[in-house]
Structures are given as structure tokens and as C-alpha cells.
Amino acid sequence: MIIPRLALRNLLGAGLRTWLNVIVLSFSFVLIIWLQGLYKGMGDQARVAQTDAEFGGGQYWQENYDPFDPLALQDAHSSVPESLQTLIENKQAAAILISQATIYPEGRLHTILMKGIDPAQSVVTLPTQFLDQEGEELPALIGTRMARNTGLKVGDTVTVRWRDSQGTFDARDAKIVQIMKTSVPSVDLAQMWVPLDKMQSLTRMKNEASLVILAQGTEEFPQVSGWIHKDMKFLLKDIDYLVKTKSVGGSIIYTILLCLAMLAIFNTQVLSIFRRRKEMGTLMAMGMTRSKIIQLFTLEGAMHSVLAALVAAIYGIPLLAWSAKTGWAMPEAADDYGIAGIGEALIPVYGTGLVVGTVVLVLLVTTIVSFLPTRKIAKLKPTDALRGKMT
Secondary structure, three states: OHHHHHHHHHHHHOOHHHHHHHHHHHHHHHHHHHHHHHHHHHHHHHHHHHHHHHHOOOEEEEOOOOOOOHHHHHHOOEEOOHHHHHHHHOOOEEEEEEEEEEEOHHHOOEEEEEEEEOOOOOOOOOOHHHHOOOOOOEEEEEEHHHHHHHOOOOOOEEEEEEEOOOOOEEEEEEEEEEEEOOOOHHHOOOEEEEEHHHHHHHOOOOOEEOEEEEOOOOOOOOOOOOEEEEOHHHHOHHHHHHHHHHHHHHHHHHHHHHHHHHHHHHHHHHHHHHHOHHHHHHHHHOOOOHHHHHHHHHHHHHHHHHHHHHHHHHHHHHHHHHHHHHOEEOOOOHHHHOOOOOOOEEOOOOOHHHHHHHHHHHHHHHHHHHHHHHHHHHHOOHHHHHOOOOO
């Protein structure tokens, strides 16, 4: 117990040199936790938003459907299999029919995706209940991004043209019945949602769909001929890769700061060993072994991280708590070009594992850096140390 007490006394006795190292190291603590929490929050927000609005509990794709190949949409539809139709009737799934279309707001041409969905569905959080309207005009639901790009407002009428299953062009007026606000651009940008039964009738694709969205919590996934099941791991793969990429990029920042702090501690240890030669000789003359002296100096260096953790807690806890409450406001441009599902603010998420892992990592690195200069003590002779010499 004497070594920890002696190490703490020596460390505090160093004065300003110690506290400068501690403050720099505390910055590393706070920055690592903040950045990792930011990336974790980004991933969690995107996963939840896309799961609720688009992915549900997984999807079944018609075998020709490819969301990245618009030319394949003409053939990406077929009759919904009986097993999936049963889930749809029990409100455990929702069918989506997708077709390319063109709209002409104020005489301007916009290529869009026209998507048919059951107005009574409850699988995804889209406000499709507004599509349950009668009239000669086709009820249409669009998002705020689509409305901003086309200038359409609730109550406006716009001409929609599409090609049916036999390749014949057809057109009809659509009435904007609602503009939804969503943080998921993939259900908003250049898309128009219409009632599924009306779209099936207009495109001559009766009882057909391009994909089927399963309700969250679905556990059974039957094998269906002509349809491919896509689980959540596959659907969220792009988000996971993006978060990992951002995390690696962010780690470069706090790695540089951590290296600077470690360099300062290393230099402090080297200087301390050089200036305290007589003290080491005195301790050896009093019976302290070389290994104990190495432990003493290593512990002094490692205690920098302990003090840094305490200092970081003083200003870091209020700062991180405020950040987790208010979030980081996203610029307006991120609404169209940012990460799907982020919304107006990015809310960091700080878990116990993140905080403990950061403390352990910094403590381990600091201990190693503190130990390296002390290896010279193993060759030190007490007589030389008492005379102020290093051998």
C-alpha cells in the first residue's frame, strides 16, 4: 500500500506539469466518448427510422426486383403468393407495387416512382390512411422533399403518366391529399404513394406486387417460389457499413490527440527518472528493490489517466448529458444528402460499455507508455544513483 500512496504524493507534488498532462488526457477521454456516442446514436437513429418507415420486420422481393436498377421495374412484379397473402390479410404484412412514372407539375417534367400501398396497412409508419378517399382523381401522398422539389401542395392536382403491364402508356390526374414529414429520404424523394387497389387496376397488375413488407416481430419466413426473403441484417447492411466507416474516420482524430497526450507522459517519465536519480539511490539503499521502484514510477505515470478520468467527469458529464438531450442540429442540406433516418438532430447515445471501455483503453495505454522509460532503472546501481549518475 505504500507504493500507491508514494506514487500519488509524487504525482501531486509535480504541480503544473502533472495537471497539464491530466487536462490534455481528459480531453482525449471526453472526445473519444463523444465521438463514439455520436456514431452509435447515428446508427441507432437510422436503423429505427428505416425499420419503422420502410423495412418493417424484413421484406420479400419479387425475384426481378432490384431497388438500384430502375430499368428492371417493368418486370419486377407478380402475383402475391398465398402464404404472403395470408399475412397481408391478417395485417402482418403489406404489399407494395412499384412502377416508374412521370408527373408534370406546372408543365415541368419529373420522373418519379409511383408506389401502391394499402391505405389501411399498419406495418410501416407512413400516414397511408389519407389515401382512403373516393373521387375521380387519384389520391396521392408525397413527402416534404418531393413537395419542395416539385412545388406541390396539399389540394394540388398533377398529371401522372405511367406504362402498364402490357407496355401501353396511360395517364390520370392525381390529387395531393397529404404531405408527410419523414426522416427517411428513400420513401420520400421522387416518390408518390397511391392506393394499392387503384394502382393495380390502372396498371393492369391485379393482385400483383413488387415487394412485401413484414411486420416487426415476425419470426417465421416461409420459402416462396419466385420471391426472395431479405432479412434485417441485409436491409440494414448499408447503414452498418456507413457507421463503421465514419467510426474509423473519427478514430483518427482522437488517436492523434491520445498520441500527443501519451508523448507528453512519456517525456514526463523520462525527465522524472533523470532528475530523481538520487531519490532512487536512496530508496535502494533503504532496501527497496529495483522491481518496486519500477512499479512506483510506472504507477505514477498510470495515475495520470486516473486523475484525467476524474477531471473529465467534472466537465464531461454535464457536457455529454447536454449533448445527449439537445443533440447536434443537422444542416438543411443533410435532409436531402445526409444519412437516411437522421432527421433534424443527431442524438448521441452513451452506454456503460462505451465509458468503461474508454477508461480501460486509456489506462492500459498510459500504463504501457509509463513503463517503457522505467526499464533503465533495472540496470541502475545504488552507488551511482546516490552520486546522481545513470549507468
